[in-house]
Amino acid sequence: MAGAEETGGLSRRKFVTGMLAVLGGTITAVIGLPAVGYLVAPALKRSPTDVWVPLGPVESIPIDQPTLFTFSRAERIGWETTATSYGMYVLRSPDERYRVLSNVCTHLACRVVWKDDPQDYTCPCHDGHFAKDGHVLSGPPPRPLQAVEHKVEEGILYVHLVEA
Amino acid sequence: MVARVYAWLDRRLGLTTIYSTTLDRKVPKVNWAFTLGSATLFLAVMQGVTGIFLTVYYVPHPEQAYDSVNYIMNEVAFGWLIRGVHHWGATLMVVTVFLHMLRTFFYGSYKYPREITWMTGVFLLLVTLGMGFTGYLLPWNQRAYWATTVGTSIAGTVPLVGPLVERILRGGEGLSALTLARFFSAHIWMLPVTLLALVGIHLYLVVRLGISHIPREGE
Numbered sequence: 001m002a003g004a005e006e007t008g009g010l011s012r013r014k015f016v017t018g019m020l021a022v023l024g025g026t027i028t029a030v031i032g033l034p035a036v037g038y039l040v041a042p043a044l045k046r047s048p049t050d051v052w053v054p055l056g057p058v059e060s061i062p063i064d065q066p067t068l069f070t071f072s073r074a075e076r077i078g079w080e081t082t083a084t085s086y087g088m089y090v091l092r093s094p095d096e097r098y099r100v101l102s103n104v105c106t107h108l109a110c111r112v113v114w115k116d117d118p119q120d121y122t123c124p125c126h127d128g129h130f131a132k133d134g135h136v137l138s139g140p141p142p143r144p145l146q147a148v149e150h151k152v153e154e155g156i157l158y159v160h161l162v163e164a
Numbered sequence: 165m166v167a168r169v170y171a172w173l174d175r176r177l178g179l180t181t182i183y184s185t186t187l188d189r190k191v192p193k194v195n196w197a198f199t200l201g202s203a204t205l206f207l208a209v210m211q212g213v214t215g216i217f218l219t220v221y222y223v224p225h226p227e228q229a230y231d232s233v234n235y236i237m238n239e240v241a242f243g244w245l246i247r248g249v250h251h252w253g254a255t256l257m258v259v260t261v262f263l264h265m266l267r268t269f270f271y272g273s274y275k276y277p278r279e280i281t282w283m284t285g286v287f288l289l290l291v292t293l294g295m296g297f298t299g300y301l302l303p304w305n306q307r308a309y310w311a312t313t314v315g316t317s318i319a320g321t322v323p324l325v326g327p328l329v330e331r332i333l334r335g336g337e338g339l340s341a342l343t344l345a346r347f348f349s350a351h352i353w354m355l356p357v358t359l360l361a362l363v364g365i366h367l368y369l370v371v372r373l374g375i376s377h378i379p380r381e382g383e
């Protein structure tokens with residue numbers, strides 16, 4: 001019995017332990033990897049978007065007054081179609097230039113609202129305030145409101161919706 | 165290092181005692197038929213784990229149940245595998261439970277002092293069948309729908325209380341969203357919790373009393 005240890009060979013006990021470890025590791029991997037894949041699969045699925053969305057005729061947009069435009073896009077997620085809604089504030093200046101700001105707060109993604117008094121964008125979640133041009137006035141938001149690329153074609157204002 | 169951590173834990177948790185009473189306990193010389201209980205336990209754990217995973221995507225609603233199962237089968241990574249194991253594991257578990265019971269019966273292992281082990285085993289058989297019956301409806305396909313129609317109608321043939329039992333099982337007159345929801349509840353909460361409690365008693369008794377030896381001639 002003591003032969004293996006004395007000659008420096010592998011004892012039966014060591015061999016069995018080693019085999020069990022290898023087998024156990026293999027089984028864990030074979031079961032574990034599919035389990036993780038199963039849980040994270042939908043998160044890894046991306047649906048890239050790159051579209052120009054028409055917001056409306058420019059002549060109907062009030063001058064020098066942030067105006068909210070909303071639209072939604074339907075997408076099949078899982079086994080259901082889910083509508084995602086978007087909101088953009090458009091500021092039309094008297095010299096026919098436009099500024100489009102996403103209404104998603106740069107802090108933790110609540111939706112900001114334009115208040116005529118005191119003339120700023122207010123975030124209801126943690127009291128963030130942004131100026132008319134989008135820069136941060138006060139509160140926790142780290143960045144100005146996201147400016148959105150836009151264009152005017154035949155009197156219609158379009159915004160560029162890009163999602164990776 | 166590992167040895168010291170183990171010693172620290174062992175002094176507080178009594179791991180060695182747990183190990184020696186459950187896994188190192190003395191057993192008589194028996195044959196392979198005595199592994200059926202462990203096989204059943206293994207399958208039950210497997211059903212629990214795969215079942216929990218299935219609830220990540222499954223929705224017990226008449227309009228979404230079928231679609232969500234389809235989604236699991238065709239779109240989620242390894243969804244076919246998880247559901248496949250749950251599906252076949254269920255069938256296999258009923259088989260092992262029956263064989264386990266037959267072994268216990270033919271070797272007379274249900275006798276004193278193991279009567280309560282046998283009784284909890286009988287209830288475990290019923291709970292296992294209940295799991296199979298309630299799980300069968302969940303995919304909400306044609307087969308599931310009609311199998312449950314037939315199954316609940318059979319309950320309705322019992323004298324006197326039958327019709328009432330049938331209505332209670334279905335949550336009303338016919339099969340509906342209520343039937344699906346209550347079968348789901350039974351399948352993932354009521355029956356598993358009952359099963360867990362019964363398995364606890366069953367195993368406690370197996371460890372406490374030890375297993376019986378194979379009867380000798382003249383016993």
Ligand code: FES
Nearest residue numbers: 105107108123128
């Ligand atoms: S999310 Fe807007 S201030 Fe926190």
